Amino acid sequence: MIVCHCTNISDRDIRSAIDWMRTADPQAIITPGKIYHALGKSADCGGCMPLFLDTMRSNDNLEVPMQLRTLRSGATQEKTHEGRSQGYRLSEQVSAA
Numbered sequence: 001m002i003v004c005h006c007t008n009i010s011d012r013d014i015r016s017a018i019d020w021m022r023t024a025d026p027q028a029i030i031t032p033g034k035i036y037h038a039l040g041k042s043a044d045c046g047g048c049m050p051l052f053l054d055t056m057r058s059n060d061n062l063e064v065p066m067q068l069r070t071l072r073s074g075a076t077q078e079k080t081h082e083g084r085s086q087g088y089r090l091s092e093q094v095s096a097a
Contacts (some may be wrong), residue, residue: 002050006044010054015041020060030062 001011017038021030028034032052036042043049056062 003055004044004048006048007036007039008042009036009039009048009052014052014055015059018056018059018061027065027067029054029064029068032056076083 003009003011003014014035018030019036021028021034021038032043032049035052035056
C-alpha cells in the first residue's frame, strides 16, 4: 500500500527501513526523519504523516530499547516557565497570585 504519494513510499518500504535500522543498531531510536533518510527521501507535504506514523507503530521492531525507557523517570513534570520562577504572561501571573 502506498503511504506517501509525494515521495512514493509504501508500507513495505517503511517496515523494511525499520527492520534494517534495528538490525544495524539495536539501541537506535527510530523516527520518521530517520526512515525518510534511510530511504533516501525527505518529507514533502506532510499529508501522509498520520498513516506513516500508524505504519511505523504497527512494526514490532519500533520498540524503544529497554535501556532507554527509564531516561525520563528522573525528569520532573513541573511547569518551569523557561527557568523563571513564574510565567511572564499576565494571565499566568494573575492565576499564580
